[in-house]
Amino acid sequence: MSFVQTIRSSLYFFFVTSAFLFNSVHSVDTCSTIARAHPEISTLYSQLVEYNVTLKDYWSTACSALKPSCILLPRSAQQVSDILKVLGQNDEPFAVKSGGHSPNKYFASIAGGPLISTKLLNEVNYNALTETVRVGPGNHWHNVSFAMQGTGRNAIGGRMGDVGVGGYLLGGGLGFLSAEHGWAANHILEAEVVLANATIVKASNTSNPDLLAAIKGGGGNFGIVTSFTLRTFPQDNVWGGIRLYTGGNTPALLAAIRDYTENNKDVKAGIIPTAEVTGANFVNIWFVFFFYNGPKPPKDVFAKFMAIPSLVDTTKTRTYDDLVRFNNNFVIRNSIYTIATETMPLPNATVGAEVMQGIYDTWHKVATSVGRVPGAVASIAWQPMPKAIIQASNQYGGIVLDLDDSADRIIIELDYSYFNSADDAQAEAATVKTYTDIKDKVEGYIEAGKLPDVHLPLFMNDCYHRQDYWGRLKNKDRYMAIREKVDPEGFWKKRTKGFAI
Known part of the structure; x- marks a missing residue:
């Protein structure tokens, strides 16, 4: 074989192999990969009753009508990270659902791609010593108010109990207690966040303070929050x-x-x-x-x-x-x-x-x-x-x-x-x-x-x-810089719907 033929043969092998690998990466199916590689994460398909029960938990039936390829139910930040690692290997669109309050289709609902439901991230743990409550994004606010009964304290939450915790806090959160204490998001003291690269971080005033500031009304542009630690206030009848x-x-x-x-x-x-x-x-x-x-x-x-x-x-x-x-x-x-x-x-x-x-x-x-x-x-x-x-x-x-x-x-x-x-x-x-x-x-x-x-x-x-939520703000540039820092590839903007910055 001549030198030219050898080069041609090698190039052919290279391009064929590269094409195979490229197509393999882009044809990765998140649902089947998670089911096979992470059986500890609940993966629901349309033939299961729980799949349809989860889809009914939207305020708008237009969102319920969108059928995801599967519903993934992580129980921890690590399992959310495992899901994002798989999503990082393909180009599937996906959505993340908290309480299902938003009627905007594809914001927390999806047709054809995987839906990450946070319903099992549902802890409500009150710490009497610090007078804070750690709340999972899968809760509705009436879950929180019920759990807080008897403590003499309360967190600022939805004025209707059926509003979900996650989307409400990430959007700012206006509550009955706001005239006294401001927006609900003001009182996020710490958040556990899974970033676009699947890294799990803490956001607080002492650790990633810019990220903490960004999730207080910045929506889903900065990561998936798997828990919020909230300031509480005295509460009686x-x-x-x-x-x-x-x-x-x-x-x-x-x-x-x-x-x-x-x-x-x-x-x-x-x-x-x-x-x-x-x-x-x-x-x-x-x-x-x-x-x-x-x-x-x-x-x-x-x-x-x-x-x-x-x-x-x-x-x-x-x-x-x-x-x-x-x-x-x-x-x-x-x-x-x-x-x-x-x-x-x-x-x-x-x-x-x-x-x-x-x-x-x-x-x-x-x-x-x-x-x-x-x-x-x-x-x-x-x-x-x-x-x-x-x-x-x-x-x-x-x-x-x-x-x-x-x-x-x-x-x-x-x-x-x-x-x-x-x-x-x-x-x-x-x-x-x-x-x-x-x-x-x-x-x-x-x-x-x-x-x-x-x-x-x-x-x-x-x-x-x-x-145009972001276009009506004066401080947009600050949050664009934070988004560039935590998501330089624009993962959330490319793969999910929402008020993207």
Whole structure:
């Protein structure tokens, strides 16, 4: 064989071998590899009952309808690391699921790729000496509130107990205790995190402090958190429940919301006023969720709301756990739903009625356009964001969501729910139009001098998948640098969906 023939033969062998190895790497099936190499990790396939039970644990049936190739159930950080080592050998898209609250498809759900469910990472261990609680991301908040009963302490968690721990904390976490203590994420003291390269690290003020800062509202861009150690606060019985009002009380309720956001100085109080339109007849109702961190609120705290006649009143003294479980009754089940958000400055009393009604009417106009969609319910929640919450947050170092305390604000949550996937396009169009029109309305009021011109970032936990969470922040560059440090190859951005930085 000539020298040239030898070289050609060698090159042929090299390319054939390289092609084989390349295709072998990219054809690695995560599910079968884990099942074979790591039998200690539960691997569920579609023929198993538990596979379908896990998929039903989503708030939106659009997420439940996506069928992963398998569901992986790690029990430890090491098992999460083992899964990521396998994923590092292929290019399969995957998803990580905590409580299934996000209705954004592919954020915590997947079709065709593996789903990592954290449901077995479900510890709730209270340390009385340090007054901290170590919580696994697979919990729902009612698991935490139940476990904390009898300790005299509590962590800031979801206002509905069925919200999952993982996504809530990584998105910032707004709770009933936020006026007193800031965002829930402010109180992550330590986290166990599995990075993109499968390394297990601790994030705290003394170890990887930048990573700790980044997970406080930075979403799933920095790793898989396998446990959170949270600061707790004294907790006794609380007062709360809902009052149901007719749509005819809208002007009075909008006035009460505006006044409460500006003038309430009792940080133990909290509200979630929510207007809904439902059905072809466009039935208009309001649910107002009330909370007071004590057995009974002073009469003046909710006076303007109590002066408005209600159809139903369930407010009473109860345990915190009982309240968040009661609020679970208002989670709409067996429907597809979407969620979106916008942030608005609070109008002053002079123009308050005009501005609040203008925002409401902008929402209502789009909401009624989907009234004849089967099962349609449109809602708008007005979440007060007074300066007190930001001031409390800043005392603990702040979070990724960089609101300042220059103004009182309202974080608006927008939801549409409906029965059939055939109506997805109409619901998507309505969702986009709603938050776009409200944003335009807010900007118009700012331009007209009827609202102050202040920083208006978005709240990640309520963002629609098309909204630009990172683009609305001033401090994006800081977190991009941290992401480059812990994930230089952009693993999470390439392989998962979410609000990627």
